[in-house]
Amino acid sequence: MVIFPKGFAAAGTACGIKKTGKKDLALFYSEAPCRAAGVFTKNIFKAAPVIVSKLRVGGMCRAIIANSGNANACTGAAGIKDAVATSREVAEYLNLKPAEVLVASTGVIGHFLPLEKIRKGVKILSKKILDGKNDPGAAAKAIMTTDTFPKSAYATFMSGGKRSTIWACAKGSGMIAPNMATMLSFILTDAAITKNALSRALKKAADASFNRLTVDGDTSTNDTALILANGAAQNRKIDGGRDFAAFSAALRKVCVHLAETLASDGEGATKLMVVNVDGARNDSEAARAAKCVAESPLVKTAVYGRDANWGRVVAALGRSGALVSPAATSVAFGRLKVFERGRPASFSEAAAKKILSAKKVEINIKIGSGKGEAKYFSCDFSEGYIKVNAAYRT
Amino acid sequence: MVIFPKGFAAAGTACGIKKTGKKDLALFYSEAPCRAAGVFTKNIFKAAPVIVSKLRVGGMCRAIIANSGNANACTGAAGIKDAVATSREVAEYLNLKPAEVLVASTGVIGHFLPLEKIRKGVKILSKKILDGKNDPGAAAKAIMTTDTFPKSAYATFMSGGKRSTIWACAKGSGMIAPNMATMLSFILTDAAITKNALSRALKKAADASFNRLTVDGDTSTNDTALILANGAAQNRKIDGGRDFAAFSAALRKVCVHLAETLASDGEGATKLMVVNVDGARNDSEAARAAKCVAESPLVKTAVYGRDANWGRVVAALGRSGALVSPAATSVAFGRLKVFERGRPASFSEAAAKKILSAKKVEINIKIGSGKGEAKYFSCDFSEGYIKVNAAYRT
The missing domain is CATH 3.60.70.12 (L-amino peptidase D-ALA esterase/amidase)
Known part of the structure; x- marks a missing residue:
């Protein structure tokens, strides 16, 4: 029914x-x-x-x-x-x-x-x-x-x-x-x-x-x-x-x-990517940071390639315009911490690959400047996106 | 020497x-x-x-x-x-x-x-x-x-x-x-x-x-x-x-x-894409408009696919934040006018495909609100970009 x-x-x-x-x-x-x-x-x-x-x-x-x-x-x-x-x-x-x-x-x-x-x-x-x-x-x-x-x-x-x-x-x-x-x-x-x-x-x-x-x-x-x-x-x-x-x-x-x-079901997507930011000065700063990570082609292609290249997440954060203090920033894929308070964390690449192979990948970011938070929905970026869009009208 | x-x-x-x-x-x-x-x-x-x-x-x-x-x-x-x-x-x-x-x-x-x-x-x-x-x-x-x-x-x-x-x-x-x-x-x-x-x-x-x-x-x-x-x-x-x-x-x-x-030589690029905007209120408005078109994944994939999908150019212009008057906007691929003063122009698809097949594609935009102008350099967006970036670190 x-x-x-x-x-x-x-x-x-x-x-x-x-x-x-x-x-x-x-x-x-x-x-x-x-x-x-x-x-x-x-x-x-x-x-x-x-x-x-x-x-x-x-x-x-x-x-x-x-x-x-x-x-x-x-x-x-x-x-x-x-x-x-x-x-x-x-x-x-x-x-x-x-x-x-x-x-x-x-x-x-x-x-x-x-x-x-x-x-x-x-x-x-x-x-x-x-x-x-x-x-x-x-x-x-x-x-x-x-x-x-x-x-x-x-x-x-x-x-x-x-x-x-x-x-x-x-x-x-x-x-x-x-x-x-x-x-x-x-x-x-x-x-x-x-x-x-x-x-x-x-x-x-x-x-x-x-x-x-x-x-x-x-x-x-x-x-x-x-x-x-x-x-x-x-x-x-x-x-x-x-x-x-x-x-x-x-x-x-x-x-x-x-x-x-x-x-x-984004064009060419193979998985859902959810970006959570907390610790921002306010919710709108959190949304700005989350959006920049969620839209970054380099983050999206890394997620597609199941590559725990957290540097791209941090680089996107750093250009987002949001108030970010490098020394107070941490990043995790799911629960796996990869960057902690401004320094690389040691983590198992195999564990990261497993997390990045799921149908839903969560990127959790703390930027440590307040209580603002935001969630963004995105997807990975695959060859399929190019195929769909290079030939869309024809 | x-x-x-x-x-x-x-x-x-x-x-x-x-x-x-x-x-x-x-x-x-x-x-x-x-x-x-x-x-x-x-x-x-x-x-x-x-x-x-x-x-x-x-x-x-x-x-x-x-x-x-x-x-x-x-x-x-x-x-x-x-x-x-x-x-x-x-x-x-x-x-x-x-x-x-x-x-x-x-x-x-x-x-x-x-x-x-x-x-x-x-x-x-x-x-x-x-x-x-x-x-x-x-x-x-x-x-x-x-x-x-x-x-x-x-x-x-x-x-x-x-x-x-x-x-x-x-x-x-x-x-x-x-x-x-x-x-x-x-x-x-x-x-x-x-x-x-x-x-x-x-x-x-x-x-x-x-x-x-x-x-x-x-x-x-x-x-x-x-x-x-x-x-x-x-x-x-x-x-x-x-x-x-x-x-x-x-x-x-x-x-x-x-x-x-x-x-x-952008990652995966097959051609250079140059976006010229003139007629903006000032040079910085022109740059904002040009940047938005030059960065649009949908414009870049259309150029890769040699598809004269000018609607994507106009859509990117319209979200750029620049002062754009639809009725005073025109778009051309090279010299081929595809959108004129807010209306679709009739053009030869074969001529458009030829222009879009060159190693250098110019997108020329007039937004008719002043004398500001800007040029942006970009490239098309191909499967190669995804390939390079999905496997970059590994």
Whole structure:
């Protein structure tokens, strides 16, 4: 049984945007109007769907239409028109207002959307929804680009004696860096919640997950996380206090799980790399240090090569701009200390190799200047990354 | 005939630091005391030789001893002692004061210098120098790590009717990013010049060359460029005016040539990538934009794959933090316009592929918000980078 929030349906199909014939169009729908919130790319070149959804997310929403294979980015005024046209198409079939339909795209930059293909796809998806078919798995697949598997997660929580559910899917893989760290994530919940609380919770959850994720340091033009809350769980409307804490914790859990999964499936990745920094002057200094290590190509290639080359970790720390005192700095791979208070530690290379051979590698850093801490999600850097990206568009 | 400044000698040998048996120790020597200047890594974890040379470069100098294969970085107080001991060894053989000997190292971080091997090497090199042998090519080879070929350059210039020569060698390849962008560069000139003018000229030349160079965004703990000026050309001492301009131009030419050569031989690189930005609000905004494009793994892999995926260039621009107006932005590969004033340009894919297949690829960007401009040197990003770096230490 798929755990899915009440009153929602999702569908996915192949409409021909991807040359491979794989699924490339997803639709998420709510029977009732939803509070909505979003976090979006900070890139100056915002894709057309980002511009459109940013405007619409302030009102009540009912659906999200998302395509992969074409980013509809750097397409000027025509791109905006195409994004709006796509939402209008969905609105017509499902008897909504276009302003109730959010849009998202991911894929190659600079090509115009193939509107005819999308029209046909929207018709198929709307029919599935109207026929009462719910296939979240197909939707999660339809938003993938270079991802090797679909990503979804859920959590449930209690508020005022009622059980609510949060379900989310995401796609990532490349051109991933804070802020926003994921290319696309769509989150659906049947909780009743005020607009303000929903926005706050999403921002907090994104900061601990999607914004702590880096594959290659490149921030996309399209990064978008959207959440819809339709209130079908009939809980007392969440606005603060314990209920808000329960909702926030569940949402954070879902987003962190997706962030970890996205990192582990970074382009060409063979393993998840988690960088923990503590002892920084404050949390934001810790995040700066962690990001620099998590993004360093030399650290990422060393992890790929299962080489305990801690010098690269220290070198990245030292250029991060964070306040670091060399003599108060220690580094460990997992629990294996390799650098202690500014000096090389003696350690077993075999033990290090074993730790670096796991599917998840933790790099633990203490920089000894305060109580700030941060966690970053990344992955190793293999020949596969180059292969995927040297031939992406062709 | 090798063009080399008067009164200098250089030598290189293999003393056994590198397991491969390749050359790993270089000595540069001047018959007369020299004015000296240096630019050094901004990394907080400065290697021991950086700390030592930074102190000594203020006085008169006579020699530089440089090893590859071991960075003597993150080695604490013992590392400093080893760097000083190395200089003392050179001083003894060549009858200098230790403070007249500058030191530099490059290689793996976190290992202690093999002092016995270095002692033997210093003896061999000193003997070559005392025997009047001059072999700049061997010295340039001895500072290489993952470089595939040695890099050197020279220029001559006239000041007050006398011809002076500048010769320099450099090594780079990986862990390269501004500031400082090169791992090591040693520059020798027979010009007579004041200390102040020498420092200013080196700073300016480094800003236009080594500090505009990026291979992987990683700033090393060891980056060092040193210049020695012994005055053997017997020109009127350069302090300003036309003579300073002539010296600066020649030094800049040498450094820019080395920077281009270093970028073209970046780890795994198959081609040089030059990013030109103009129309920025000022030169530093232009440099910020150019750096972000030059460092983007997605741009670098697209160039490797000869794929005119200009969307990645625009995406990198848009996250650079530079003031960019999308509607006033244009991008060209060489002279081929691919994005014009915020809209995709129609272009021939075959023509683009031809441009991207050359050994030197220029990405020309106009961001239309002012008169600032900048040039950055980088390289493409291939499987070779991963191969080199996954197995570097082992």
